[in-house]
Amino acid sequence: MNAMVKPELICPAGTPAALRSAVDAGADAVYCGYQNATNARNFVGLNFTPEEMEKSIRYAHDGGTKVLITLNTFPPAGKVELWKEMVDLSARLGADACIVADIAVAAYIRDTYPDLRIHLSVQAAASSPEAIEYYVREFGVKRVVLPRIMTVSEIRGLLKEIPCEVETFIFGNHGLMVEGRCSLTNYVTGQSTNMDGACSPAACVKYERADDGSMSTILGDYMIDRFGPEETAGYPTICKGRYKCDARDGGYYAFEEPISLNASTMLPDLINAGVHAFKIEGRQRSRAYVKKVVAAFREAVDSIMAGQEPRLADLVALTEGQKQTEGALKTKKWR
Amino acid sequence: MNPSLTLGPNLFHWPAEQRIDFYNRIADESPVSTVYLGEVICSKRTPFFDDVHLPAVAERLERAGKTVVYSSFSEVVIKRERNILMEWSKQEGRDLEVNNTAALLHLKDRPHRIGGLLNVYNEDTMAYLAGQGATHFSLLPELPRAAIARLGEKARELGVGVEVQVFGRASLALSARCYHARAHERTKDNCQFVCGDDPDGMTLMTMDEKPFLTINGIQTLSYGYLDLMADIDDMRAIGVTHFRVMPHTCDMIVVTRAFDDVLAGRIDVAEGEARLRELGIEAPFVNGFYRGRAGHDWVPRVTEMA
Structure with a gap:
């Protein structure tokens, strides 16, 4: 060295x-x-x-x-x-x-x-x-x-x-997506990461508390994650959310954890x-x-x-x- | 220029026999003029089909009068991917469609095509690449009509082709990580080709059980299927020369004939769309990107668009 x-x-x-x-x-x-x-x-x-x-x-x-x-x-x-x-x-x-x-x-x-x-x-x-x-x-x-x-x-x-x-x-x-090659935000919100510099824009974000105390984080029309009453809700970035698929029981971080x-x-x-x-x-x-x-x-x-x-x-x-x-x-x- | 119907590269990991049957049927029964062949998503898949069957399938399609274009990797990182790409770039006789800038290093001043996974967002970038030998541009699915119109105008001036995907799941994101392997708690190196279980991709649902996205190895696609059949006349007017349908497990002969019939004016859009809706595709059809809206939207065509 x-x-x-x-x-x-x-x-x-x-x-x-x-x-x-x-x-x-x-x-x-x-x-x-x-x-x-x-x-x-x-x-x-x-x-x-x-x-x-x-x-x-x-x-x-x-x-x-x-x-x-x-x-x-x-x-x-x-x-x-x-x-x-x-x-x-x-x-x-x-x-x-x-x-x-x-x-x-x-x-x-x-x-x-x-x-x-x-x-x-x-x-x-x-x-x-x-x-x-x-x-x-x-x-x-x-x-x-x-x-x-x-x-x-x-x-x-x-x-x-x-x-x-x-x-x-x-x-x-x-983030795990190849940067510059991701249009997930545009698919959900109509604003493009590559063309507009937007990634999960705040104007499209909602937080919804359910009766059971869980908190859903929502981007546009899609739930990006749902947090238990004891969990801290994160920002709904699509590639950091939890989803379900046939191969898994329950939600998992399909792309990457926060x-x-x-x-x-x-x-x-x-x-x-x-x-x-x-x-x-x-x-x-x-x-x-x-x-x-x-x-x-x-x-x-x-x-x-x-x-x-x-x-x-x-x-x-x-x-x-x-x-x-x-x-x-x-x-x-x-x- | 007469509009052309093309069949884009198969993004999914189908068994070799299924692929061979698929392309034989395309050769015999489909009206597409051009077929793109070649693995674009994962280099680990090439030993199953590309390395063994590609030349024979290409020849078979050409004997049936199709133009065959080879489509190349979207992600190029490891030595093996770099070597394969270099070999493909040197190949004579068939056009190469480029999905990663790495290929451009080898292709200067030689005719080639730009694929729908390479970032060409504007007329200046198009002109630059055309100046170095690009003859044909397949556009990114997320481009709105206004941008496509400007690109169409520039393409006419440059004398290059412009292709837009009008059917099938839209590619939304690429990664170095394999999300198929991850879903099965494996790594990319130890994937055991689980992506082969999902011939149209693996559905990701939201926590409230709403289908959202589709996983295909390192690629994330839309859950909805693009259907821009109603916009074909409009696209022709703004300079789009080629219309691309993407392979799925639904009856692609029906799909390609429907689009061909609409392109040729043999049936109207309503009938063509009705045929697509009889295919039994569970996912919704989407057209939001073209209309300048969220990509997952379906915006019915009302009157003249702005």
């Missing part, structure tokens, strides 16, 4: 306040998006106006932190102009990179702003050396954010084959493998959450780089359903 590259810590910023917290807590870079369908967390009360983005970029740059702008949805035909405008704006405001998924958006950046770095979003679902090489060859992609489906040894192998940097998720939401990725114990292995950047998920999370998680991982990465045992803060209280997993990183048995 003597020629280790120090990975950048990439932190979520759903609001200007969260961005300042992340910068102050030692983020190497923050990622954030605009208040429209151009980013995959297009939720009410989140994201940045152009003015906020301008000020936030200045704040981040003054603190030595980069700003990566998420333009990681897929413009539907007839609406590509909005995505191009957001690229123009990002270039004008001095963004350090744009995180993109759609070929049209990537091609526009390459043609119009050849000096603006392109990071390939996890939404592009590039999960093989060939897919990644395609995006590097065509658009000069500088970094790929890997889907959360690879073991550390697979990542190590991949890094030897591809001509760009690699960013992996280390903490936060642990559980969070926490790769803190895998950090030395990931650094050793040569990963260039660690991503913390959670633009929908509070400023306090961002501050705590960023500070904990700043400390951990710095300790490892200094050859010390990292003091890993207990982050389980911050995870979804207070349950955590190393996800795919440790073993492929989860598949």
Whole structure:
């Protein structure tokens, strides 16, 4: 481990306040998006106006932190102009990179702003050396954010084959659908994850308490889960719900339990493998959450780089359903 | 251009004999002009059919006058999938339909088709891919009419084909995890091919017993069957050139003849739809995506759509 590259810590910023917290807590870079369908967390009360983005970029740059702008949805035909405008704006405001998924958006950046770095979003679902090489060859992609489906040894192998940097998720939401290839929300609600940046939109959510004390969580016309009186009801994300099928008695988590990725114990292995950047998920999370998680991982990465045992803060209280997993990183048995 | 009726790739894990019989019948009795063959969901399934029977089935269909297109994997991760994809990409003589960007690395400046599992949402992406050799685009099921109209316009300008799925369960999501194996408390590596028990997929119901989604290995499909028969004239007007029906265990000869008769104007939509409803499919028909609504909706066609 003597020629280790120090990975950048990439932190979520759903609001200007969260961005300042992340910068102050030692983020190497923050990622954030605009208040429209151009980013995959297009939720009410989140994201940045152009003015906020301008000020936030200045704040981040003054603190030595980069700003990566998420333009990681897929413009539907007839609406590509909005995505191009957001690229123009990002270039004008001095963004350090744009995180993109759609070929049209990537091609526009390459043609119009050849000096603006392109990071390939996890939404592009590039999960093989060939897919990644395609995006590097065509658009000069500088970094790929890997889907959360690879073991550390697979990542190590991949890094030897591809001509760009690699960013992996280390903490936060642990969805099992291939990102960028899921239209479950659109099937239920009429709002699309890929085109509108919506995932189980709050406006379509209902909680219904029954006489027996059970609580049903409902999205559109479908019950996503039903919780006993003693259980804490979670948010009705389709791929985190409980369902029934002929092979099972009673409800089961057909896709994945409500559980969070926490790769803190895998950090030395990931650094050793040569990963260039660690991503913390959670633009929908509070400023306090961002501050705590960023500070904990700043400390951990710095300790490892200094050859010390990292003091890993207990982050389980911050995870979804207070349950955590190393996800795919440790073993492929989860598949 | 005359509209074409196509048979999409079989997404499910049917026994080899059943598949061979199925395609023999398609060759003899179905009016489809094009048949897509090849495993697109799970590379573990290929030893049963693709690796053994595919060339003979393809030739049989071609002798019956069908165009055969090979459809390729949607998820490409492990070495074996990468190798198979590379071999398929080099193959001469038949078009390859691409469902993962990994294939595009090998296909630059060679004619190929873009499958309905690859993300082409807009006219700029379509033009980009056409510039590199894509000649035909099968569109994503979730696209609304407004987007399809813009893509149809661009396709005409580029001289490429546009295909829309008009029948069968719609693909909604892909994963690296096998949900069929999970339902049976197994892992993907130890799946014992339980997906073969469910030739139209495994129904997932909500906790209050409402059928919701369909599991097919790593794929999640709609429970409802797409039926866009009533929109065929409208789609032709906005530039759709090919209409895709997806294989299911219902009588696909009846299905393909009904669509062909409607396309050719031999029967009206009401009669065609009546035939589909006599097939004994338990699941409801859906058309919400095309109408810009939730995908599980059925929106009766009233008058002119916006």
